Amino acid sequence: xxxxxxxxxxxxxxxxxxxxxxxxxxxxxxxxxxxxxxxxxxxxxxxxxxxxxxxxxxxxxxxxxxxxxxxxxxxxxxxxxxxxxxxxxxxxxxxxxxxxxxxxxxxxxxxxxxxxxxxxxxxxxxxxxxxxxxxxxxxxxxxxxxxxxxxxxxxxxxxxxxxxxxxxxxxxxxxxxxxxxxxxxxxxxxxxxxxxxxxxxxxxxxxxxxxxxxxxxxxxxxxxxxxxxxxxxxxxxxxxxxxxxxxxxxxxxxxxxxxxxxxxxxxxxxxxxxxxxxxxxx
Amino acid sequence: xxxxxxxxxxxxxxxxxxxxxxxxxxxxxxxxxxxxxxxxxxxxxxxxxxxxxxxxxxxxxxxxxxxxxxxxxxxxxxxxxxxxxxxxxxxxxxxxxxxxxxxxxxxxxxxxxxxxxxxxxxxxxxxxxxxxxxxxxxxxxxxxxxxxxxxxxxxxxxxxxxxxxxxxxxxxxxxxxxxxxxxxxxxxxxxxxxxxxxxxxxxxxxxxxxxxxxxxxxxxxxxxxxxxxxxxxxxxxxxxxxxxxxxxxxxxxxxxxxx
Numbered sequence: 001x002x003x004x005x006x007x008x009x010x011x012x013x014x015x016x017x018x019x020x021x022x023x024x025x026x027x028x029x030x031x032x033x034x035x036x037x038x039x040x041x042x043x044x045x046x047x048x049x050x051x052x053x054x055x056x057x058x059x060x061x062x063x064x065x066x067x068x069x070x071x072x073x074x075x076x077x078x079x080x081x082x083x084x085x086x087x088x089x090x091x092x093x094x095x096x097x098x099x100x101x102x103x104x105x106x107x108x109x110x111x112x113x114x115x116x117x118x119x120x121x122x123x124x125x126x127x128x129x130x131x132x133x134x135x136x137x138x139x140x141x142x143x144x145x146x147x148x149x150x151x152x153x154x155x156x157x158x159x160x161x162x163x164x165x166x167x168x169x170x171x172x173x174x175x176x177x178x179x180x181x182x183x184x185x186x187x188x189x190x191x192x193x194x195x196x197x198x199x200x201x202x203x204x205x206x207x208x209x210x211x212x213x214x215x216x217x218x219x220x221x222x223x224x225x226x227x228x229x230x231x232x233x234x235x236x237x238x239x240x241x242x243x244x245x246x247x248x249x250x251x252x253x254x255x256x257x258x259x260x261x262x263x264x265x266x267x268x269x270x271x272x273x274x275x276x277x278x279x280x281x282x
Numbered sequence: 283x284x285x286x287x288x289x290x291x292x293x294x295x296x297x298x299x300x301x302x303x304x305x306x307x308x309x310x311x312x313x314x315x316x317x318x319x320x321x322x323x324x325x326x327x328x329x330x331x332x333x334x335x336x337x338x339x340x341x342x343x344x345x346x347x348x349x350x351x352x353x354x355x356x357x358x359x360x361x362x363x364x365x366x367x368x369x370x371x372x373x374x375x376x377x378x379x380x381x382x383x384x385x386x387x388x389x390x391x392x393x394x395x396x397x398x399x400x401x402x403x404x405x406x407x408x409x410x411x412x413x414x415x416x417x418x419x420x421x422x423x424x425x426x427x428x429x430x431x432x433x434x435x436x437x438x439x440x441x442x443x444x445x446x447x448x449x450x451x452x453x454x455x456x457x458x459x460x461x462x463x464x465x466x467x468x469x470x471x472x473x474x475x476x477x478x479x480x481x482x483x484x485x486x487x488x489x490x491x492x493x494x495x496x497x498x499x500x501x502x503x504x505x506x507x508x509x510x511x512x513x514x515x516x517x518x519x520x521x522x523x524x525x526x527x528x529x530x531x532x533x534x535x536x537x538x539x540x541x
Contacts, residue, residue: 169383173447175346177371177454179400187400191387 015093025263032257035059038250044257050223057254059261062223066235066262068226069144069215070208074201076148081156081204085197088156089163091181092093092170092187101158109153115168117217120146125218134230138220141229146218147208155204162196163189196280210266212237292316292357293458293488294340299354301335301344309335311511317458321429322480322489324503324520326496328540332465332512333492337460340490342368347532356479359457373401378461382443384450391431393446394418396402397454419448420486421479441472445479452487459483461491465498475503496536500524508532 047058125137220232
Protein backbone atom coordinates (compact mmCIF):
# COMPACT_ATOMS: atom_id res chain seq x y z
CA UNK A 1 0.00 0.00 0.00
CA UNK A 2 2.74 2.40 1.05
CA UNK A 3 4.60 1.35 -2.04
CA UNK A 4 1.64 2.31 -4.20
CA UNK A 5 1.34 5.76 -2.61
CA UNK A 6 5.04 6.41 -3.07
CA UNK A 7 4.80 5.28 -6.66
CA UNK A 8 1.92 7.65 -7.39
CA UNK A 9 3.77 10.56 -5.75
CA UNK A 10 6.73 9.91 -8.02
CA UNK A 11 4.41 9.60 -10.99
CA UNK A 12 2.69 12.90 -10.23
CA UNK A 13 6.05 14.65 -9.74
CA UNK A 14 7.31 13.47 -13.10
CA UNK A 15 4.09 14.47 -14.78
CA UNK A 16 4.34 17.89 -13.22
CA UNK A 17 7.75 18.43 -14.81
CA UNK A 18 6.31 17.45 -18.17
CA UNK A 19 3.39 19.83 -17.72
CA UNK A 20 5.73 22.66 -16.68
CA UNK A 21 7.99 22.19 -19.68
CA UNK A 22 5.03 22.00 -21.99
CA UNK A 23 3.63 25.14 -20.33
CA UNK A 24 6.82 27.11 -20.92
CA UNK A 25 6.95 26.06 -24.54
CA UNK A 26 3.24 26.78 -24.93
CA UNK A 27 3.66 30.31 -23.51
CA UNK A 28 6.65 30.99 -25.76
CA UNK A 29 4.80 29.78 -28.83
CA UNK A 30 1.50 31.58 -28.17
CA UNK A 31 3.21 34.83 -27.26
CA UNK A 32 5.50 34.82 -30.27
CA UNK A 33 2.72 34.08 -32.75
CA UNK A 34 1.91 37.74 -33.36
CA UNK A 35 5.57 38.53 -34.19
CA UNK A 36 5.84 35.59 -36.55
CA UNK A 37 2.51 36.39 -38.23
CA UNK A 38 3.35 40.09 -38.63
CA UNK A 39 6.80 39.59 -40.10
CA UNK A 40 6.76 36.01 -41.31
CA UNK A 41 9.15 33.40 -39.90
CA UNK A 42 11.78 33.74 -42.60
CA UNK A 43 11.61 37.51 -42.65
CA UNK A 44 11.87 37.68 -38.87
CA UNK A 45 15.01 35.54 -38.90
CA UNK A 46 16.63 37.32 -41.84
CA UNK A 47 15.79 40.93 -41.05
CA UNK A 48 18.23 43.12 -39.22
CA UNK A 49 15.74 45.84 -38.34
CA UNK A 50 15.09 46.55 -34.69
CA UNK A 51 12.93 49.63 -34.84
CA UNK A 52 10.80 50.30 -31.77
CA UNK A 53 9.31 53.47 -33.24
CA UNK A 54 7.93 51.86 -36.36
CA UNK A 55 7.35 48.50 -34.68
CA UNK A 56 9.55 46.66 -37.13
CA UNK A 57 11.60 43.82 -35.64
CA UNK A 58 14.04 41.24 -36.94
CA UNK A 59 16.30 38.76 -35.16
CA UNK A 60 19.26 38.45 -37.53
CA UNK A 61 21.75 40.63 -35.60
CA UNK A 62 21.07 38.69 -32.43
CA UNK A 63 21.22 35.29 -34.05
CA UNK A 64 24.57 36.17 -35.62
CA UNK A 65 25.79 37.77 -32.39
CA UNK A 66 24.90 34.62 -30.48
CA UNK A 67 26.52 32.28 -32.98
CA UNK A 68 29.68 34.39 -33.33
CA UNK A 69 30.29 34.82 -29.59
CA UNK A 70 29.50 31.18 -28.83
CA UNK A 71 31.68 29.78 -31.61
CA UNK A 72 34.55 32.16 -30.80
CA UNK A 73 34.26 31.18 -27.14
CA UNK A 74 34.41 27.54 -28.13
CA UNK A 75 37.45 28.22 -30.27
CA UNK A 76 39.22 30.06 -27.44
CA UNK A 77 38.36 27.39 -24.90
CA UNK A 78 39.61 24.38 -26.88
CA UNK A 79 43.37 24.73 -26.22
CA UNK A 80 42.85 25.29 -22.51
CA UNK A 81 40.21 22.68 -21.86
CA UNK A 82 42.04 20.10 -23.97
CA UNK A 83 45.25 20.77 -22.04
CA UNK A 84 43.43 20.38 -18.75
CA UNK A 85 41.79 17.19 -19.98
CA UNK A 86 45.13 15.69 -21.07
CA UNK A 87 46.80 16.84 -17.86
CA UNK A 88 44.12 15.30 -15.64
CA UNK A 89 43.10 12.34 -17.75
CA UNK A 90 46.45 11.22 -19.10
CA UNK A 91 49.63 12.71 -17.70
CA UNK A 92 48.62 13.02 -14.07
CA UNK A 93 45.74 10.58 -14.04
CA UNK A 94 44.64 9.66 -10.51
CA UNK A 95 47.31 11.74 -8.81
CA UNK A 96 46.90 14.34 -6.12
CA UNK A 97 47.78 17.18 -8.47
CA UNK A 98 45.04 16.12 -10.91
CA UNK A 99 42.52 16.16 -8.07
CA UNK A 100 43.61 19.67 -7.15
CA UNK A 101 43.44 20.92 -10.73
CA UNK A 102 40.03 19.36 -11.31
CA UNK A 103 38.60 20.85 -8.12
CA UNK A 104 39.87 24.28 -9.16
CA UNK A 105 38.22 23.80 -12.54
CA UNK A 106 35.01 22.76 -10.77
CA UNK A 107 35.29 25.90 -8.68
CA UNK A 108 35.39 27.90 -11.91
CA UNK A 109 32.08 26.30 -12.89
CA UNK A 110 30.56 27.45 -9.63
CA UNK A 111 31.35 31.14 -10.09
CA UNK A 112 28.10 32.99 -10.83
CA UNK A 113 27.73 34.51 -14.26
CA UNK A 114 27.40 38.03 -12.88
CA UNK A 115 30.76 37.71 -11.13
CA UNK A 116 32.38 36.78 -14.43
CA UNK A 117 30.63 39.81 -15.92
CA UNK A 118 32.03 42.10 -13.25
CA UNK A 119 35.50 40.67 -13.66
CA UNK A 120 35.31 41.06 -17.43
CA UNK A 121 34.03 44.60 -17.06
CA UNK A 122 36.57 45.90 -14.56
CA UNK A 123 39.63 43.70 -15.20
CA UNK A 124 39.63 42.38 -18.74
CA UNK A 125 37.98 45.37 -20.45
CA UNK A 126 40.69 47.86 -19.36
CA UNK A 127 43.32 45.41 -20.62
CA UNK A 128 41.65 45.28 -24.03
CA UNK A 129 41.45 49.08 -24.05
CA UNK A 130 45.17 49.30 -23.23
CA UNK A 131 45.89 46.87 -26.03
CA UNK A 132 44.02 49.19 -28.37
CA UNK A 133 41.34 46.68 -29.36
CA UNK A 134 38.66 49.34 -29.13
CA UNK A 135 37.97 52.61 -27.34
CA UNK A 136 35.49 51.20 -24.86
CA UNK A 137 36.66 47.62 -24.79
CA UNK A 138 33.12 46.27 -25.10
CA UNK A 139 32.28 43.91 -27.85
CA UNK A 140 32.38 40.45 -29.33
CA UNK A 141 36.00 39.78 -28.34
CA UNK A 142 35.55 40.70 -24.69
CA UNK A 143 32.34 38.70 -24.41
CA UNK A 144 33.83 35.65 -26.15
CA UNK A 145 36.94 35.57 -23.96
CA UNK A 146 34.90 35.66 -20.76
CA UNK A 147 32.45 33.17 -22.23
CA UNK A 148 35.37 30.88 -23.11
CA UNK A 149 36.56 30.93 -19.50
CA UNK A 150 33.06 30.16 -18.34
CA UNK A 151 32.67 27.06 -20.52
CA UNK A 152 36.16 25.64 -19.92
CA UNK A 153 34.95 23.59 -16.91
CA UNK A 154 32.14 21.98 -18.92
CA UNK A 155 34.33 21.12 -21.86
CA UNK A 156 37.28 19.94 -19.80
CA UNK A 157 35.60 17.81 -17.16
CA UNK A 158 33.72 15.70 -19.68
CA UNK A 159 36.76 15.44 -21.98
CA UNK A 160 38.88 14.38 -19.00
CA UNK A 161 36.43 11.61 -18.32
CA UNK A 162 36.60 10.31 -21.87
CA UNK A 163 40.38 10.53 -22.09
CA UNK A 164 40.83 8.69 -18.82
CA UNK A 165 38.41 6.02 -20.01
CA UNK A 166 40.73 4.99 -22.85
CA UNK A 167 41.63 1.39 -21.91
CA UNK A 168 45.06 0.98 -20.41
CA UNK A 169 45.66 -2.11 -22.52
CA UNK A 170 45.47 -0.01 -25.69
CA UNK A 171 47.95 2.50 -24.36
CA UNK A 172 50.25 -0.30 -23.21
CA UNK A 173 50.00 -1.83 -26.68
CA UNK A 174 51.25 1.45 -28.13
CA UNK A 175 54.01 1.78 -25.54
CA UNK A 176 55.08 -1.81 -26.21
CA UNK A 177 55.70 -0.81 -29.83
CA UNK A 178 58.13 1.88 -28.71
CA UNK A 179 55.85 4.90 -28.65
CA UNK A 180 56.51 7.97 -26.55
CA UNK A 181 53.78 9.47 -24.41
CA UNK A 182 53.12 12.16 -27.03
CA UNK A 183 52.65 9.54 -29.72
CA UNK A 184 50.38 7.47 -27.52
CA UNK A 185 48.19 10.51 -26.95
CA UNK A 186 48.21 11.43 -30.63
CA UNK A 187 47.57 8.01 -32.13
CA UNK A 188 45.65 6.22 -29.38
CA UNK A 189 44.16 8.33 -26.58
CA UNK A 190 42.76 11.19 -28.67
CA UNK A 191 41.42 9.15 -31.59
CA UNK A 192 39.78 6.64 -29.25
CA UNK A 193 38.11 9.33 -27.14
CA UNK A 194 37.41 11.68 -30.05
CA UNK A 195 33.66 11.33 -30.30
CA UNK A 196 33.27 11.77 -26.54
CA UNK A 197 35.43 14.89 -26.61
CA UNK A 198 33.40 16.18 -29.55
CA UNK A 199 30.20 15.72 -27.57
CA UNK A 200 31.77 17.55 -24.62
CA UNK A 201 32.45 20.55 -26.84
CA UNK A 202 28.95 20.51 -28.29
CA UNK A 203 27.54 20.60 -24.74
CA UNK A 204 29.89 23.48 -23.92
CA UNK A 205 28.66 25.24 -27.06
CA UNK A 206 25.10 24.81 -25.84
CA UNK A 207 26.03 26.54 -22.59
CA UNK A 208 27.76 29.36 -24.44
CA UNK A 209 24.74 29.96 -26.67
CA UNK A 210 22.37 30.49 -23.79
CA UNK A 211 24.68 32.35 -21.41
CA UNK A 212 23.12 35.71 -20.63
CA UNK A 213 24.33 37.86 -17.77
CA UNK A 214 28.04 38.11 -18.41
CA UNK A 215 27.51 38.56 -22.14
CA UNK A 216 24.93 41.28 -21.61
CA UNK A 217 27.41 43.17 -19.43
CA UNK A 218 30.25 42.91 -21.93
CA UNK A 219 29.03 42.81 -25.50
CA UNK A 220 28.08 46.47 -25.79
CA UNK A 221 24.38 45.99 -26.53
CA UNK A 222 24.04 47.49 -29.98
CA UNK A 223 21.57 46.08 -32.48
CA UNK A 224 23.92 45.62 -35.41
CA UNK A 225 25.54 42.62 -37.03
CA UNK A 226 29.14 42.50 -35.73
CA UNK A 227 31.72 42.20 -38.49
CA UNK A 228 34.92 42.63 -36.46
CA UNK A 229 36.17 41.20 -33.20
CA UNK A 230 36.14 44.70 -31.75
CA UNK A 231 32.55 45.38 -32.85
CA UNK A 232 29.81 45.66 -30.28
CA UNK A 233 26.61 43.72 -30.72
CA UNK A 234 23.89 41.82 -28.96
CA UNK A 235 23.07 38.17 -28.53
CA UNK A 236 19.63 36.61 -28.43
CA UNK A 237 19.92 36.31 -24.67
CA UNK A 238 21.29 39.81 -24.13
CA UNK A 239 18.62 41.59 -26.21
CA UNK A 240 15.96 39.87 -24.13
CA UNK A 241 17.73 40.75 -20.89
CA UNK A 242 18.08 44.35 -22.00
CA UNK A 243 14.60 45.04 -23.27
CA UNK A 244 12.07 42.73 -21.66
CA UNK A 245 11.20 45.26 -18.94
CA UNK A 246 10.13 48.02 -21.28
CA UNK A 247 8.57 45.95 -24.03
CA UNK A 248 4.97 45.40 -24.89
CA UNK A 249 2.84 44.50 -27.85
CA UNK A 250 4.71 43.46 -30.97
CA UNK A 251 8.11 44.12 -29.41
CA UNK A 252 7.39 41.80 -26.50
CA UNK A 253 6.15 39.22 -28.94
CA UNK A 254 9.37 39.61 -30.93
CA UNK A 255 11.43 39.05 -27.78
CA UNK A 256 9.35 35.95 -27.04
CA UNK A 257 10.01 34.77 -30.57
CA UNK A 258 13.75 35.26 -30.06
CA UNK A 259 13.46 33.32 -26.81
CA UNK A 260 11.70 30.49 -28.61
CA UNK A 261 14.37 30.40 -31.30
CA UNK A 262 17.12 30.39 -28.69
CA UNK A 263 15.41 27.56 -26.89
CA UNK A 264 15.14 25.59 -30.12
CA UNK A 265 18.81 26.14 -30.97
CA UNK A 266 20.12 25.10 -27.54
CA UNK A 267 17.72 22.17 -27.35
CA UNK A 268 18.91 20.94 -30.74
CA UNK A 269 22.56 21.34 -29.73
CA UNK A 270 21.99 19.46 -26.48
CA UNK A 271 20.09 16.76 -28.27
CA UNK A 272 22.96 16.27 -30.72
CA UNK A 273 25.48 16.07 -27.88
CA UNK A 274 23.38 13.58 -25.93
CA UNK A 275 22.93 11.51 -29.05
CA UNK A 276 26.69 11.34 -29.66
CA UNK A 277 27.26 10.44 -26.01
CA UNK A 278 24.73 7.66 -26.32
CA UNK A 279 26.56 6.31 -29.36
CA UNK A 280 29.90 6.56 -27.55
CA UNK A 281 28.69 4.76 -24.45
CA UNK A 282 27.35 1.83 -26.42
CA UNK B 283 74.10 -23.58 -12.14
CA UNK B 284 75.03 -21.89 -15.37
CA UNK B 285 77.46 -23.74 -17.51
CA UNK B 286 79.25 -22.59 -20.58
CA UNK B 287 79.82 -25.92 -22.32
CA UNK B 288 77.91 -24.84 -25.37
CA UNK B 289 78.67 -21.91 -27.57
CA UNK B 290 75.10 -20.91 -28.27
CA UNK B 291 74.53 -17.20 -28.04
CA UNK B 292 72.41 -15.91 -25.21
CA UNK B 293 70.01 -13.34 -26.55
CA UNK B 294 68.69 -12.49 -23.12
CA UNK B 295 70.43 -12.57 -19.76
CA UNK B 296 68.68 -11.72 -16.51
CA UNK B 297 70.99 -10.85 -13.63
CA UNK B 298 69.63 -10.38 -10.11
CA UNK B 299 66.41 -8.91 -11.46
CA UNK B 300 64.07 -7.71 -8.72
CA UNK B 301 60.86 -5.74 -9.09
CA UNK B 302 58.96 -4.08 -6.27
CA UNK B 303 55.55 -2.44 -6.38
CA UNK B 304 56.13 -0.82 -3.02
CA UNK B 305 59.24 -0.37 -0.86
CA UNK B 306 58.30 -3.09 1.64
CA UNK B 307 57.70 -5.99 -0.63
CA UNK B 308 59.42 -7.34 -3.70
CA UNK B 309 57.16 -8.82 -6.33
CA UNK B 310 60.05 -10.74 -7.83
CA UNK B 311 63.35 -11.45 -6.12
CA UNK B 312 66.81 -11.80 -7.66
CA UNK B 313 65.93 -13.71 -10.79
CA UNK B 314 68.90 -15.04 -12.74
CA UNK B 315 68.42 -16.74 -16.09
CA UNK B 316 69.78 -16.88 -19.60
CA UNK B 317 67.77 -17.46 -22.74
CA UNK B 318 69.05 -18.74 -26.05
CA UNK B 319 68.12 -17.55 -29.51
CA UNK B 320 65.26 -19.26 -31.35
CA UNK B 321 63.86 -20.93 -28.29
CA UNK B 322 60.49 -20.79 -26.64
CA UNK B 323 60.73 -20.25 -22.92
CA UNK B 324 57.62 -20.69 -20.81
CA UNK B 325 57.21 -18.93 -17.50
CA UNK B 326 54.84 -20.89 -15.27
CA UNK B 327 53.57 -20.59 -11.76
CA UNK B 328 50.45 -19.95 -9.71
CA UNK B 329 48.59 -16.63 -9.88
CA UNK B 330 50.47 -13.78 -8.30
CA UNK B 331 53.84 -15.52 -8.43
CA UNK B 332 55.32 -12.72 -10.53
CA UNK B 333 55.41 -14.28 -13.99
CA UNK B 334 53.87 -11.30 -15.77
CA UNK B 335 55.92 -8.94 -13.63
CA UNK B 336 59.10 -10.65 -14.78
CA UNK B 337 58.01 -10.59 -18.41
CA UNK B 338 57.12 -6.90 -18.26
CA UNK B 339 60.52 -6.10 -16.79
CA UNK B 340 62.11 -7.31 -20.01
CA UNK B 341 60.62 -4.54 -22.17
CA UNK B 342 60.67 -1.98 -19.35
CA UNK B 343 56.89 -1.70 -19.18
CA UNK B 344 57.30 -1.04 -15.46
CA UNK B 345 58.78 2.35 -16.36
CA UNK B 346 55.26 3.50 -17.16
CA UNK B 347 54.29 3.25 -13.51
CA UNK B 348 56.45 5.44 -11.29
CA UNK B 349 55.79 3.37 -8.15
CA UNK B 350 57.31 0.23 -9.62
CA UNK B 351 61.07 -0.15 -9.12
CA UNK B 352 63.19 -2.59 -11.08
CA UNK B 353 66.76 -3.44 -10.08
CA UNK B 354 69.42 -5.74 -11.49
CA UNK B 355 70.55 -6.12 -15.07
CA UNK B 356 68.82 -7.38 -18.16
CA UNK B 357 71.10 -7.87 -21.14
CA UNK B 358 69.52 -7.96 -24.57
CA UNK B 359 72.15 -9.18 -27.04
CA UNK B 360 74.75 -8.23 -24.46
CA UNK B 361 73.49 -4.71 -23.97
CA UNK B 362 71.97 -3.68 -20.65
CA UNK B 363 68.41 -2.53 -21.40
CA UNK B 364 68.53 -0.10 -18.49
CA UNK B 365 71.29 1.80 -20.31
CA UNK B 366 69.19 1.95 -23.45
CA UNK B 367 66.39 4.31 -24.41
CA UNK B 368 63.18 2.58 -23.24
CA UNK B 369 61.51 3.23 -26.61
CA UNK B 370 64.32 1.31 -28.31
CA UNK B 371 64.05 -1.53 -25.80
CA UNK B 372 60.35 -1.86 -26.60
CA UNK B 373 60.97 -1.87 -30.33
CA UNK B 374 63.47 -4.69 -29.87
CA UNK B 375 61.21 -6.64 -27.54
CA UNK B 376 57.74 -6.99 -29.01
CA UNK B 377 54.86 -7.76 -26.70
CA UNK B 378 51.59 -9.63 -27.03
CA UNK B 379 49.03 -9.15 -24.29
CA UNK B 380 46.54 -11.32 -22.47
CA UNK B 381 43.55 -9.88 -24.22
CA UNK B 382 43.70 -9.01 -27.93
CA UNK B 383 44.08 -5.23 -28.12
CA UNK B 384 44.12 -4.03 -31.73
CA UNK B 385 43.76 -0.26 -31.99
CA UNK B 386 40.02 0.23 -32.50
CA UNK B 387 40.29 3.40 -34.55
CA UNK B 388 42.71 1.89 -37.06
CA UNK B 389 42.11 -0.40 -40.02
CA UNK B 390 43.67 -3.86 -40.12
CA UNK B 391 46.32 -2.49 -42.45
CA UNK B 392 47.16 0.42 -40.16
CA UNK B 393 47.18 -1.83 -37.10
CA UNK B 394 49.99 -3.89 -38.59
CA UNK B 395 51.90 -0.71 -39.38
CA UNK B 396 51.14 0.94 -36.04
CA UNK B 397 54.68 0.38 -34.76
CA UNK B 398 56.12 2.29 -37.70
CA UNK B 399 53.62 5.09 -37.30
CA UNK B 400 54.21 5.36 -33.55
CA UNK B 401 57.95 5.54 -34.08
CA UNK B 402 57.65 8.01 -36.94
CA UNK B 403 59.40 5.64 -39.31
CA UNK B 404 58.45 6.64 -42.83
CA UNK B 405 57.82 3.87 -45.34
CA UNK B 406 56.95 4.00 -49.01
CA UNK B 407 53.65 2.54 -50.11
CA UNK B 408 55.43 -0.50 -51.52
CA UNK B 409 57.39 -1.05 -48.31
CA UNK B 410 54.20 -0.71 -46.27
CA UNK B 411 52.40 -3.24 -48.44
CA UNK B 412 55.32 -5.61 -48.08
CA UNK B 413 55.52 -5.29 -44.29
CA UNK B 414 51.78 -5.81 -43.97
CA UNK B 415 51.68 -8.80 -46.27
CA UNK B 416 54.71 -10.48 -44.72
CA UNK B 417 53.58 -9.89 -41.17
CA UNK B 418 50.07 -11.12 -41.81
CA UNK B 419 51.40 -14.16 -43.67
CA UNK B 420 53.66 -14.98 -40.74
CA UNK B 421 50.65 -15.14 -38.46
CA UNK B 422 48.54 -17.01 -41.06
CA UNK B 423 46.01 -14.21 -41.21
CA UNK B 424 46.74 -12.92 -44.70
CA UNK B 425 44.29 -15.14 -46.56
CA UNK B 426 41.52 -14.33 -44.13
CA UNK B 427 41.84 -10.55 -44.22
CA UNK B 428 43.55 -9.62 -47.49
CA UNK B 429 40.26 -8.43 -48.96
CA UNK B 430 39.22 -6.42 -45.90
CA UNK B 431 42.38 -4.45 -45.16
CA UNK B 432 40.50 -1.19 -44.68
CA UNK B 433 38.12 -2.63 -42.11
CA UNK B 434 38.65 -1.94 -38.44
CA UNK B 435 40.58 -4.60 -36.55
CA UNK B 436 37.83 -4.86 -33.98
CA UNK B 437 35.56 -6.61 -36.51
CA UNK B 438 37.73 -9.71 -36.41
CA UNK B 439 37.11 -12.66 -34.11
CA UNK B 440 39.08 -12.86 -30.85
CA UNK B 441 41.58 -15.34 -32.26
CA UNK B 442 42.06 -13.30 -35.43
CA UNK B 443 42.50 -10.16 -33.35
CA UNK B 444 45.21 -11.84 -31.31
CA UNK B 445 47.00 -12.94 -34.48
CA UNK B 446 46.69 -9.37 -35.75
CA UNK B 447 48.34 -8.20 -32.52
CA UNK B 448 51.16 -10.70 -33.04
CA UNK B 449 51.53 -9.43 -36.61
CA UNK B 450 51.68 -5.88 -35.26
CA UNK B 451 54.44 -6.90 -32.85
CA UNK B 452 56.56 -8.77 -35.40
CA UNK B 453 56.08 -6.11 -38.10
CA UNK B 454 58.80 -4.16 -36.33
CA UNK B 455 61.12 -7.19 -36.56
CA UNK B 456 61.90 -7.40 -32.85
CA UNK B 457 64.74 -9.47 -31.40
CA UNK B 458 62.45 -11.23 -28.97
CA UNK B 459 58.73 -11.66 -28.58
CA UNK B 460 57.20 -11.44 -25.13
CA UNK B 461 53.80 -13.05 -24.74
CA UNK B 462 51.71 -12.54 -21.64
CA UNK B 463 49.20 -15.41 -21.51
CA UNK B 464 48.28 -14.75 -25.15
CA UNK B 465 45.64 -17.48 -25.33
CA UNK B 466 43.91 -17.06 -21.99
CA UNK B 467 41.05 -15.08 -23.53
CA UNK B 468 40.64 -17.37 -26.54
CA UNK B 469 38.60 -20.46 -27.36
CA UNK B 470 40.37 -23.84 -27.76
CA UNK B 471 40.51 -23.73 -31.57
CA UNK B 472 42.02 -20.23 -31.63
CA UNK B 473 44.39 -21.32 -28.87
CA UNK B 474 45.58 -24.22 -31.01
CA UNK B 475 46.25 -21.93 -33.94
CA UNK B 476 48.25 -19.52 -31.79
CA UNK B 477 50.26 -22.42 -30.36
CA UNK B 478 51.06 -23.69 -33.86
CA UNK B 479 51.99 -20.16 -34.80
CA UNK B 480 54.39 -19.86 -31.86
CA UNK B 481 56.18 -23.01 -33.01
CA UNK B 482 56.55 -21.50 -36.48
CA UNK B 483 57.64 -18.09 -35.25
CA UNK B 484 60.39 -19.79 -33.26
CA UNK B 485 62.34 -20.18 -36.53
CA UNK B 486 62.75 -16.42 -36.68
CA UNK B 487 62.19 -15.12 -33.19
CA UNK B 488 63.03 -15.89 -29.60
CA UNK B 489 59.85 -16.20 -27.60
CA UNK B 490 59.23 -15.84 -23.89
CA UNK B 491 55.70 -16.76 -22.96
CA UNK B 492 53.87 -16.51 -19.67
CA UNK B 493 51.29 -19.23 -19.26
CA UNK B 494 49.18 -20.62 -16.48
CA UNK B 495 48.41 -23.59 -18.65
CA UNK B 496 50.90 -26.37 -17.93
CA UNK B 497 49.96 -28.48 -20.91
CA UNK B 498 50.48 -25.47 -23.14
CA UNK B 499 53.95 -25.03 -21.72
CA UNK B 500 54.62 -28.71 -22.33
CA UNK B 501 53.37 -28.49 -25.91
CA UNK B 502 55.23 -25.44 -27.13
CA UNK B 503 58.21 -24.58 -24.96
CA UNK B 504 61.81 -25.73 -25.10
CA UNK B 505 62.65 -24.44 -21.66
CA UNK B 506 60.53 -23.65 -18.66
CA UNK B 507 60.78 -21.45 -15.65
CA UNK B 508 58.78 -22.21 -12.56
CA UNK B 509 58.15 -19.21 -10.36
CA UNK B 510 56.68 -19.23 -6.90
CA UNK B 511 56.14 -16.28 -4.56
CA UNK B 512 58.34 -14.05 -6.67
CA UNK B 513 61.26 -16.42 -6.86
CA UNK B 514 62.53 -18.39 -9.82
CA UNK B 515 62.40 -21.84 -8.27
CA UNK B 516 63.49 -23.92 -11.19
CA UNK B 517 64.67 -23.31 -14.73
CA UNK B 518 65.60 -25.97 -17.23
CA UNK B 519 64.45 -27.81 -20.28
CA UNK B 520 60.73 -28.33 -20.36
CA UNK B 521 61.18 -32.06 -20.87
CA UNK B 522 63.33 -32.41 -17.80
CA UNK B 523 61.07 -30.22 -15.68
CA UNK B 524 57.96 -32.17 -16.57
CA UNK B 525 59.59 -35.56 -16.10
CA UNK B 526 62.08 -35.04 -13.30
CA UNK B 527 61.54 -31.74 -11.51
CA UNK B 528 64.39 -30.93 -9.17
CA UNK B 529 62.42 -28.94 -6.65
CA UNK B 530 59.62 -30.29 -4.47
CA UNK B 531 57.55 -27.13 -5.10
CA UNK B 532 57.80 -27.55 -8.86
CA UNK B 533 56.69 -31.13 -8.54
CA UNK B 534 53.77 -30.16 -6.32
CA UNK B 535 52.67 -27.50 -8.80
CA UNK B 536 52.98 -29.78 -11.81
CA UNK B 537 51.07 -32.57 -10.08
CA UNK B 538 48.31 -30.20 -9.06
CA UNK B 539 48.96 -30.09 -5.31
CA UNK B 540 48.54 -26.32 -5.56
CA UNK B 541 48.05 -23.78 -8.32
